[in-house]
Amino acid sequence: MKIFVMRKNSIIFYVILFAVALTIVFVNRKEADFVFNNNSELNDLPIYCVDKGEEKICAISFDAAWGNEDTEKLIEILDEYDVKTTFFVVGSWVDKYPESVKALHDAGHEIMNHSDTHPHMTKISADAMKTEIEKCDTKIESITGEKPFLFRPPYGDYNSKVIETLAECGHYTVQWSVDSLDWKDLTADEICTRVTEKIHPGAIVLFHNAAKNTPDALPKILGYMKENNYKVVPVSDIIHKDNYTIDHTGKQILKNNNER
Numbered sequence: 001m002k003i004f005v006m007r008k009n010s011i012i013f014y015v016i017l018f019a020v021a022l023t024i025v026f027v028n029r030k031e032a033d034f035v036f037n038n039n040s041e042l043n044d045l046p047i048y049c050v051d052k053g054e055e056k057i058c059a060i061s062f063d064a065a066w067g068n069e070d071t072e073k074l075i076e077i078l079d080e081y082d083v084k085t086t087f088f089v090v091g092s093w094v095d096k097y098p099e100s101v102k103a104l105h106d107a108g109h110e111i112m113n114h115s116d117t118h119p120h121m122t123k124i125s126a127d128a129m130k131t132e133i134e135k136c137d138t139k140i141e142s143i144t145g146e147k148p149f150l151f152r153p154p155y156g157d158y159n160s161k162v163i164e165t166l167a168e169c170g171h172y173t174v175q176w177s178v179d180s181l182d183w184k185d186l187t188a189d190e191i192c193t194r195v196t197e198k199i200h201p202g203a204i205v206l207f208h209n210a211a212k213n214t215p216d217a218l219p220k221i222l223g224y225m226k227e228n229n230y231k232v233v234p235v236s237d238i239i240h241k242d243n244y245t246i247d248h249t250g251k252q253i254l255k256n257n258n259e260r
Contacts (some may be wrong), residue, residue: 044160046153048250049177050238052202057231059204059238061176063152064089065118067210071100074209074218075107081222084108086235087209088152088174091116091136098143105144110234112150113137113171121153121162129165137169150174150235174235175250176204182211191217196224202251204235 062074064087078085087104089111094101105111115121116135124132133151141147151171153162158173166173178198180191191213195205207214225232243255 044163045246045248045250046158046163046173046175047204047239047246047252048175049200049204049252050202050240051251051253052238055201056229057201057233057238058178058199058225059235060085060207060232061152061174061204061235062087062207062209063114064093064209065114065154066093068093068097068100069210070215071097071209072103073215075103075109077215077218077222078109079107081219081226081232083222083232084110084234085232086110086112086150088112088114088150089136089140090114090118090154091132091139092118094136094139094143101140101143105146110150110236111140111144111146111148112152112174112235113140113148114152115154118154120155120157122157122159126161126165129162130169133166133169133171150239172239172241174204174239176206177250178203178205180205180207180211180214180217182214182217183208185212188213188216188220192220192224195221199225199230202238204238 060083062085064071087109089101093114101111113133113136115132116139117132119128119132121129121132137148149171151166151169151173152175153173156175158175163173177200178195180186180195182191186194195217199205207218222232240252240254244252245255246252
């Protein structure tokens with residue numbers, strides 16, 4: 001009969017090997033669970049765009065977080081083209097420019113929530129998120145008489161906790177599918193090209209109210225929309241309010257596709 005004797009070093013080697021194997025199995029299982037949970041809870045995503053089939057309709061939005069030098073000009077341009085849009089405003093911007101908030105509202109544009117102090121929402125607690133939302137809501141409502149129900153995360157930064165917390169506050173979380181990149185000081189022609197080449201039915205377009213060349217680009221973009229039979233509406237007019245799901249791209253889709 002043969003007797004096998006394992007040296008101490010060999011025992012340590014096999015123990016380490018076994019531990020590594022268990023770790024790999026555990027990590028792979030966790031990754032699989034993560035993918036499964038993401039695919040089974042797609043409404044934890046924000047709304048990037050909306051399924052409108054072939055209907056030529058899109059929404060234009062502006063984020064207002066810093067300067068105010070172009071707000072009146074934007075109102076004039078939008079009025080000239082008979083277009084109503086959505087302005088996502090930060091509470092601190094409301095504090096500085098309440099007259100502009102009123103002017104935007106009086107011109108028929110909707111004023112929605114972009115947080116109170118423009119933090120990375122994923123880096124603060126749920127209670128802090130609620131405080132950000134409630135403070136901004138209160139400031140906007142005190143001027144417009146209307147409480148916001150749409151929210152755009154600062155920096156586009158979100159996770160499932162942000163979506164969940166905002167839903168608890170009665171807000172839809174809205175991103176964008178067409179980014180003008182106007183904040184990078186692109187030329188008016190570059191902004192126009194980006195938007196007109198990427199526009200699609202159900203799109204939500206992102207601009208900023210204090211971007212350098214947006215006022216020069218906007219007439220060209222709105223002219224293109226008109227020539228190509230696009231109807232431009234505020235964000236609240238394009239999204240579905242209930243009975244919807246959101247696919248992996250962030251497209252909001254009615255569960256009954258026969259309804260639009």
